Every structure is written in C-alpha cells, then in structure tokens.
Amino acid sequence: MSKVLLIEDDQSIADMISIYLGEEHYSVLCASDGQQGKQMFGEQEPDVVILDLMLPDTNGIELCKYFRSFSSVPIMIVSAKNEVSERVNALTIGADDYLCKPFSMRELAARTNALLRRSAMQGAAKSSEPAAEGPKDIHLDLEKRCIYVHRQPVETTYSEFEIMRNFWLHPGKVFSREELLNKIRGIDSFVTERSVDVHITNLRKKIEADPKEPKYIKTVWGVGYKFEI
Known part of the structure; x- marks a missing residue:
C-alpha cells in the first residue's frame, strides 16, 4: 500500500482527502504544519507528498525546497492560488504537480496515482x-x-x-x-x-x-x- 504524506492545516480538507484516498487503498499520513510534516517525512518515508502552500508555521514553497534538497519523492502542491506565476514558481523550485483549490477528490486521486505510477515504472525499469x-x-x-x-x-x-x-x-x-x-x-x-x-x-x-x-x-x-x- 502506497504511503501519502498530506501536509494540510485545514482539518476539514485533510479529513476529506484522507477518507477518499483511504477508500482508494492509500495509506494517508496527516501533518497539520511544516514542522510535523518534516518529522513525519523522515520517520515514515512516504511515496508521495501532497503539500498545501499556506501553512501556519512556514511557506509551502520553502518546505518543498527543503524536501527537494535531499529527496526526489514526487511532490504535489495544492493551493487556492491559481495564477500561472504561482504554478510556474512551484514547478521551478521542485514540485512535480500543482492542483488548484477547489478540486475534485477524483482528480486528486488520479494525479496521485499518476505520480506513483511513474515512480514505480522508473523503479521497475x-x-x-x-x-x-x-x-x-x-x-x-x-x-x-x-x-x-x-x-x-x-x-x-x-x-x-x-x-x-x-x-x-x-x-x-x-x-x-x-x-x-x-x-x-x-x-x-x-x-x-x-x-x-x-x-x-x-x-x-x-x-x-x-x-x-x-x-x-x-x-x-x-x-x-x-x-x-
């Protein structure tokens, strides 16, 4: 079962994502801020990270840079910011996907699956x-x-x-x-x-x-x- 690290401070959104991805047979690990996200990343070694840009203790961009400095794990940014400049900036600093809020759970699951599938294919090859x-x-x-x-x-x-x-x-x-x-x-x-x-x-x-x-x-x-x- 693939492990998804979800870093999201909005509890209602985190609950919805956790429930939906859980029904899609993912193991979802939840962190409510950047510090907890860093700790869980090191302890749990997730297969993919879903990261909100607006966190109470740090900017999601900085957290993405931190993860990318030592890991190539796929990272998906989720954010209410839908400007092209924001998406390009996220991709530039290391994100592999960018999903604008509000989004459908079905689309989130499809994109998560796409990132994991490519990672698995690369490993198998x-x-x-x-x-x-x-x-x-x-x-x-x-x-x-x-x-x-x-x-x-x-x-x-x-x-x-x-x-x-x-x-x-x-x-x-x-x-x-x-x-x-x-x-x-x-x-x-x-x-x-x-x-x-x-x-x-x-x-x-x-x-x-x-x-x-x-x-x-x-x-x-x-x-x-x-x-x-």
Whole structure:
C-alpha cells in the first residue's frame, strides 16, 4: 500500500482527502504544519507528498525546497492560488504537480496515482535499462537517480531527472515538449509546455558550463530539445 504524506492545516480538507484516498487503498499520513510534516517525512518515508502552500508555521514553497534538497519523492502542491506565476514558481523550485483549490477528490486521486505510477515504472525499469555512455564530465547513475558533473553530485527534482534520463538513454533524439510532458507527468496531470521549458532551463544551469550557450542540451527550434554527446 502506497504511503501519502498530506501536509494540510485545514482539518476539514485533510479529513476529506484522507477518507477518499483511504477508500482508494492509500495509506494517508496527516501533518497539520511544516514542522510535523518534516518529522513525519523522515520517520515514515512516504511515496508521495501532497503539500498545501499556506501553512501556519512556514511557506509551502520553502518546505518543498527543503524536501527537494535531499529527496526526489514526487511532490504535489495544492493551493487556492491559481495564477500561472504561482504554478510556474512551484514547478521551478521542485514540485512535480500543482492542483488548484477547489478540486475534485477524483482528480486528486488520479494525479496521485499518476505520480506513483511513474515512480514505480522508473523503479521497475532500473534493472532492464542499458548502461548509457555520455560525455566524460557528466554521468547518470540510474540506480541512485543521481546526476554527476565533474564527479560531483547535482541535486535535481523528480521531473528534471526524468527528462535527463530520457536524454541520456537516447542521445541525439529530438524530443518534442509534448513527448517530454507525457514521459514526466502523464496525460492525466495538469501541465503546460512552459513547465518543460522551466525544467530544461534548470537542468542547463546545473550541468552546463555556460547555460546560455549549452553544449549538451540543445534547443531544436520549432520542435523541442535533444541531448548531444
């Protein structure tokens, strides 16, 4: 049974989500503030985090950054803020999905399932994926889900690593934004092509010597992106 860590200070919303996801056969762990969320994250090792932005003791964005600094667990933000800038900001700092309040329980469950399904598929594929060769100053450890640049580990979000993994396994292949969206998020999650551009920008900052003149992650104008060795 997959474990969901729900960090939500509105007890009525937390109860509704817990009951619905429980009926969908998830084990739901509830935290009412950021401090309790941090403690439960460390103790319970959840498979996915559902995180409200407005918490009594911290900003959900900062809490998302905290989790992402050491873990690639999928994180879904839920918030009453529905501005595009808010969604882009959440994706930029490490969230994997963003759901605006009010939302249907059915949609929440579908998105949670999508995140867990992709995480499980990635884990199942570890043993069957071929060892890929890449540039000498960049290396991907598919087992540990880590990117190394000049032998130094680089922190990435779940989605950033998934994009890089696809690049790494298919050097030279041109991926459209739509293809990358489907590989990292699934067709039943709310995403935009802008999300891919944000992830690509962040990856370039992390692996390229000059992000403005990328050597590895190339833009194919009018189509998408490709990874060159």
